[in-house]
Amino acid sequence: MEYFDTFVSILGSAIRLSIPLLFTALAGLFSERAGIFDIGLEGKMLASAFAAACVAYWTGNAWAGLGAGILVAIIFSLLHGFASITNRGNQIVSGVALNFIAAGLTIVLGTAWFNQGGRTGQVPPEGRFSGIVLPGVEMMRDVPIIGPLYANVISGNNILTYIAFLMVPLSWWVLYRTRFGLRLRAVGENPGAVDTAGISVVWLRYRALIVTGFLAGFAGTYLSIAQSAAFINNMSAGKGYIALAALIFAKWKPVPVMFACLLFGFLDAFANFMQGKSLPMIGEVPVQIFQALPYILTCVLLAGVIGVARPPKAGGVPYTKER
């Protein structure tokens, strides 16, 4: 029973750690399926975390914070679009640049505004998304196995967590069951064909990037005002890149993206749990192995050992209309 309780607590923490990954990976899904590589996910997450924390601190309203987070992430997305769609610049370079701008600007502005070495002020409780207790927790608590799982893993999360899991079927539906989704996937494979059909490649890609910003805004907001109560320097700490790895690991498909994010979130939670503990037979496992594992797994996948990850065909290539 003790093992089971530990397992439940790791699982709960895995869910919490995978939410920012899930939002960000879904964000990347839309831009990459439209043929725009997005290395800048990390920066969007960071910038929106900062904006959400600032606005939530000033207004004391979590939803206003979320709005600000989304707005800033969309602005970053549009800048990426301006460089890589309108000016046909290198998408990787643009993403790297925006990551730097976000990393620097959040600290510079944060220090100037709050004078706490880059931290924002402590967000009041009403400015945060706090846990929601689902109905029936008390009634279920005594049921073996299902009870603790329901109480500690499924219930007690904040609203953004539930939104994240709703976004998975929603993304699938948008990508595979709507006209917009069909065109978006087409523009990532063969923009020339989409153009020939009389649809604007530029506008389509911009819309995809707006969706990307929208979702990345949730991820940042989650970090600063749901998971914690302030913005902290570089609080995304490479999560944008892990999300990118999850996206590739899931071969650019929405439902596998969810499982990849849960897996990487679980690894993270497990690493936290294992810190300083030793396994029977093996001894103490260095925590760095768990930190590196998402990246190693992604590279193994890319090596073609577990299936082939085929990226959208037109990804990374600026579209030039024939003249």
Next chain:
Amino acid sequence: MSTASVPLPAWINYGVIPLLNLILAFFFSGLVVWAIGENPFEALNFLIQGALGRGDAIGFTLFYATSFIFTGLSVAVAFHAGLFNIGSEGQAYVGGLGAALVALSLDHYVPWYVTMPFAIAGAALFGAAWAFIPAWLQAKRGSHIVITTIMFNFIGAALMVYLLVNVFIVPGKMAPETRTFLPGGQLPKLDWLMALFGLKLGPAPFNVSFIIALVMCYLVWLLIWRTKLGYEMRTLGISPTAAVYAGIPYVRTVIIAMLISGGLAGMMSLNAVMGASARLQVEFVAGAGFVGIAVSLMGRSHPVGIILAAILFGILYQGGADLSFEMPNITRDMIVVIQGLVIFFAGALEYMLRPAMVRLYQTARGK
């Protein structure tokens, strides 16, 4: 009419447009400084004073520039072959392991000039090794080099922390770092070079790596523009299909280009590990690998341009440190903003001004 195919003279392409992009980047940096309530011109003055005002300031500026030359060359060599190596950061980090192993094993026995060639080889070898798997995955499996090198940055960081915390740490000490190298494992300072110009180096760690960096600039120039391999790399960079059609071996060229790129990145550690701190520390690369991207873009992947851009970023790093001292409201991270803006304008938006320049040029020539 489209302007993309109109040729522009080299002085516009390589002089005017990069300069205008740089001015735009600095204009927006100034806006940020102004937005947080400081005077941008005063800030610029502090920055330049702090970077070039005294002998030791120049020493620090050139010390930073040395690291950026190595990483800039690293990014540039890969770029010529059409590969975007974001992994210079990780390659430099792992390269430090090579340099440190050589220094730790030789510093008891031989003077620095005997250690140096082995250290160069060690740093380059370890850096190149860290670039090998991404290179192989790109060449053989077609997996995108950008993604794999990002992954390898993180894997490298985890590996190095593990080694420093568990293997190299000096027993009884808290800091995860190796023991301090003896003089036989250090690269001496270039105070004599500064003295030639009547400047005092002071505590600045400007060292022999700078000369190694300049030699590497020359060698990279030779490689890219004067050898068969360089020709093959450039052809591959312009058009992989044409290169393969012309009989240039794709797999071999990609792997060699990445090995050279990784080796150059690894050599950055000579400057930081053997020249400055005389020990291997956690996170000693401190973003120099990413600055290399900005340096390479600004320097148009040419060694001369890279030296100039590296010095510019050296000024930013050293001057930025001084600036945050004079104006506490502006933290050192302002440099990161400027760096991002430079990459954005000089790299991602490099074509933004071109149509306007073409029109101006055509009007000026009376067409």
